[in-house]
Amino acid sequence: FHNTDKTFLVWVNEEDQLRIISMEKGGDVLGVFKRLARGIQTVGDSVKGECGKGFMLDEKYGYVHSCPTNLGTGMRASVHIDLPGWTAHGVDKLKARCEELALQPRGTRGESGGQTGHTYDISNKHRLGYSEVQLVQTMIDGVNKLYEEDLALQKKHGI
Numbered sequence: 151f152h153n154t155d156k157t158f159l160v161w162v163n164e165e166d167q168l169r170i171i172s173m174e175k176g177g178d179v180l181g182v183f184k185r186l187a188r189g190i191q192t193v194g195d196s197v198k199g200e201c202g203k204g205f206m207l208d209e210k211y212g213y214v215h216s217c218p219t220n221l222g223t224g225m226r227a228s229v230h231i232d233l234p235g236w237t238a239h240g241v242d243k244l245k246a247r248c249e250e251l252a253l254q255p256r257g258t259r260g261e262s263g264g265q266t267g268h269t270y271d272i273s274n275k276h277r278l279g280y281s282e283v284q285l286v287q288t289m290i291d292g293v294n295k296l297y298e299e300d301l302a303l304q305k306k307h308g309i
Contacts, residue, residue, distance in 0.1 A: 155174075157172065157173060157174045157182075157185065158171070158172050158185055158186075158189050159171040159173075160189075160193060168193075170186065170189055170190055170193060171186075172185040172186035172189060177229075179227070179229075179286065179289075179290060183227075183282075183286055224277060225274070225277065225282045225285045225286070226273050226274065226277070227273060227274055227285055227286045227289040228256075228271050228272060228273030228274075228289065229271075229272055229273075229289070229293055230258055230269055230270070230271055230272075231269065231270060231272055231293060231296070231297065232268055232269050233268055233269075233270055233296060233297075233300045234268040234300070234304060234309050235299070235300040235301065235302070235303025235304035235305075235306070235307060235309060236268075236270075236296065236299070236300050236303055237267075237268040238303065238304075238307040238309060239303045239306075239307065241255075244270070244296075247296070247299070248272065248275070248292070248296070249275070251288075251291075251292035251295060251296070252274065252275050252276055252288050252292065253272055253273065253274065253275055253288070253289065253292040253293075253296075254272070254273050254274070254275040255270045255271070255272055256270065256271040256272075256273070257270070257271065258270070258271050272289070272292070272293050272296065273289060274286070274288045274289045274292075276288075
């Protein structure tokens with residue numbers, strides 16, 4: 151399922167039993183997050199209305215998923231960002247820096263799709279032990295820091 155603008159999607163039985171996605175071009179992370187929260191509530195209400203049961207939620211471990219990498223909140227907040235300075239500096243160095251910032255860099259073709267060019271999908275690394283708000287804020291703060299550093303690296307590498 152997806153809405154007309156394809157900014158809200160629901161996938162069923164693709165890695166997770168249920169994947170709820172909110173996305174859009176631009177920098178309105180708060181708007182994307184609010185849409186996601188409304189969508190989760192709406193889908194949850196619909197499921198409960200249909201079968202009388204809600205999502206399985208453990209107070210300590212978060213939502214129960216079939217994909218163990220998403221144990222916890224299951225929240226993966228990400229942005230696509232051009233980082234030509236980091237690309238010139240070295241992808242391994244970018245990966246190490248992301249580790250320090252609790253981030254995970256991927257190519258724009260997904261988890262195993264590989265890297266092309268200098269555009270990266272940067273997301274929060276952790277899913278367990280943090281609230282959704284903390285995870286989104288980690289992603290925002292980390293991406294802002296990577297961008298600042300990228301500008302300096304562009305100058306260093308003459309880009």
